[in-house]
Amino acid sequence: MSGLIKNLGKMWGYRVAFGQGVLYTIMLSAFTVLFGFILALFLALLRRSKVGVLRGIATAYVEFIRGTPMLVQLFIVFYGIFSRNALGQFLPSTTILGYIDLSRFIPGIIALSLNSGAYLSETIRAGIASIDYGQTEAARSLGMTQSQTMKMIVLPQAIKNILPAIANEFVTIIKESSVCAYIGMYEIMYATQIIQGATFIIIEPLIIASILYFCLTFPTSKVIGYFERRMSRGDKR
Amino acid sequence: MATNDKLIEVKNLKKYYHKGKIKALDGVTVDINRGDVMVVIGPSGSGKSTFLRSLNLLEVPTEGSIIFEGVDITQKKVKNAEGKLVKLDIDKHRQSMGMVFQHFNLFPHKTVLENLTLAPVQVKKIPQEEAEAKAMQLLERVGLADRAGTYPIQLSGGQKQRVAIVRALCMEPDVMLFDEPTSALDPEMVGEVLDVMKELAHEGMTMVVVTHEMGFAREVGNRVLFMADGKLLEEGTPEQIFGNPRHPRLQDFLAKVL
Numbered sequence: 001m002s003g004l005i006k007n008l009g010k011m012w013g014y015r016v017a018f019g020q021g022v023l024y025t026i027m028l029s030a031f032t033v034l035f036g037f038i039l040a041l042f043l044a045l046l047r048r049s050k051v052g053v054l055r056g057i058a059t060a061y062v063e064f065i066r067g068t069p070m071l072v073q074l075f076i077v078f079y080g081i082f083s084r085n086a087l088g089q090f091l092p093s094t095t096i097l098g099y100i101d102l103s104r105f106i107p108g109i110i111a112l113s114l115n116s117g118a119y120l121s122e123t124i125r126a127g128i129a130s131i132d133y134g135q136t137e138a139a140r141s142l143g144m145t146q147s148q149t150m151k152m153i154v155l156p157q158a159i160k161n162i163l164p165a166i167a168n169e170f171v172t173i174i175k176e177s178s179v180c181a182y183i184g185m186y187e188i189m190y191a192t193q194i195i196q197g198a199t200f201i202i203i204e205p206l207i208i209a210s211i212l213y214f215c216l217t218f219p220t221s222k223v224i225g226y227f228e229r230r231m232s233r234g235d236k237r
Numbered sequence: 238m239a240t241n242d243k244l245i246e247v248k249n250l251k252k253y254y255h256k257g258k259i260k261a262l263d264g265v266t267v268d269i270n271r272g273d274v275m276v277v278i279g280p281s282g283s284g285k286s287t288f289l290r291s292l293n294l295l296e297v298p299t300e301g302s303i304i305f306e307g308v309d310i311t312q313k314k315v316k317n318a319e320g321k322l323v324k325l326d327i328d329k330h331r332q333s334m335g336m337v338f339q340h341f342n343l344f345p346h347k348t349v350l351e352n353l354t355l356a357p358v359q360v361k362k363i364p365q366e367e368a369e370a371k372a373m374q375l376l377e378r379v380g381l382a383d384r385a386g387t388y389p390i391q392l393s394g395g396q397k398q399r400v401a402i403v404r405a406l407c408m409e410p411d412v413m414l415f416d417e418p419t420s421a422l423d424p425e426m427v428g429e430v431l432d433v434m435k436e437l438a439h440e441g442m443t444m445v446v447v448t449h450e451m452g453f454a455r456e457v458g459n460r461v462l463f464m465a466d467g468k469l470l471e472e473g474t475p476e477q478i479f480g481n482p483r484h485p486r487l488q489d490f491l492a493k494v495l
Contacts, residue, residue, distance in 0.1 A: 135344065137295055139356075140328075141293055141295065141334070141335075142355075142356035142360065142405070143328045143331045143332035143356060144355075144359065148359060160346065
């Protein structure tokens with residue numbers, strides 16, 4: 001027991017490494033949430049398209065992503081699409097903040113976004129389907145176009161309905177982003193492995209890592225809960 | 238108030254489902270004149286709602302034409318002022334046709350005032366202040382000015398429907414379509430909605446009303462259509478329809494509802 005406390009105490013010496021890992025994870029997740037959401041919106045609208053081919057492509061994409069492991073997708077993106085003799089040559093070799101290597105960061109964001117977008121698109125699709133068709137009819141009867149109706153009437157209500165599910169997805173991204181350690185992205189798990197290697201202490205860095213992940217995911221769901229309450233103004237009598 | 242100035246000409250309108258197995262509308266032909274208050278009655282499943290919803294193309298008819306203000310809106314392309322074929326802009330025509338639904342369909346995420354000004358501002362590009370002034374003036378008239386800032390869920394059914402009527406009126410339509418506007422209301426709220434509709438009728442608004450309120454049909458309508466099985470079986474003044482029904486289906490229907 002005293003060994004555990006002593007080792008945990010040693011971790012304080014690596015606070016900068018952990019801190020860098022946390023910042024990396026936050027940036028990775030934030031960008032993934034943003035791009036994943038845009039992709040999801042696009043996929044959800046494609047899956048409602050009148051054109052069968054577009055619907056088919058979107059469905060196939062979503063099913064494929066959901067049916068394969070995140071790690072495999074990450075490796076395909078990083079070693080395949082962004083390998084040195086493919087798109088990799090166009091990646092900037094700059095680092096930001098001194099340790100975030102863009103040639104890894106960008107493929108990481110893309111892989112995570114491609115994955116998250118597929119999952120979120122199903123959620124958004126369900127959200128759109130949950131809105132009474134009378135809303136669309138009312139908007140169209142007033143002369144609003146299909147896209148105005150989607151943007152101002154259907155989507156705001158749909159997003160509100162699916163906020164809890166979106167919050168879940170955000171939390172999932174923060175956790176899933178740990179696979180990026182495999183391609184050398186300096187996020188929490190990577191920092192943990194470095195510290196394990198440097199100190200030959202195995203368990204204590206993992207305990208710190210799990211606490212750090214929890215400190216990121218728990219407030220995230222709380223913040224979304226706050227917005228959920230704010231957006232439900234129209235529901236209260 | 239009724240005129241002979243044709244506003245909407247409906248010609249041989251048909252709406253089939255399941256490859257013609259179900260005929261919701263089976264050849265309806267009727268002219269709606271400016272100033273008409275046309276009440277459509279009939280048993281449920283008679284096609285009267287489908288007929289009404291076809292007028293602004295919420296239902297796309299299988300066959301037939303709807304000529305609204307001189308333009309056949311069932312066509313994909315129409316001739317413009319220079320005689321060129323252009324794509325028909327149904328949104329443009331819908332701006333001139335207000336619609337009121339059985340279930341109100343107010344936008345729950347917007348306040349009453351936002352519900353009223355959204356389309357005028359976004360669609361007709363009227364300045365916000367002007368749209369708000371107009372909305373407040375109309376709200377005043379239906380006695381709901383004090384509810385402008387509330388959300389629809391805070392209103393009673395009758396209030397919701399009055400707001401829905403005002404929402405349609407804010408677009409300054411040439412015709413108002415009512416799809417069973419009182420059917421989802423508690424009985425004590427029917428009167429307040431019918432009163433607003435009566436007032437509209439007296440102002441000369443062209444109205445097409447699908448309803449089960451026979452009192453309204455008799456009192457406010459100048460023409461009554463009776464539909465059954467997707468067909469227009471009888472048409473006449475309220476006196477003719479209620480006083481001297483000829484078609485056996487109409488006699489049967491009236492015997493049940495009156």
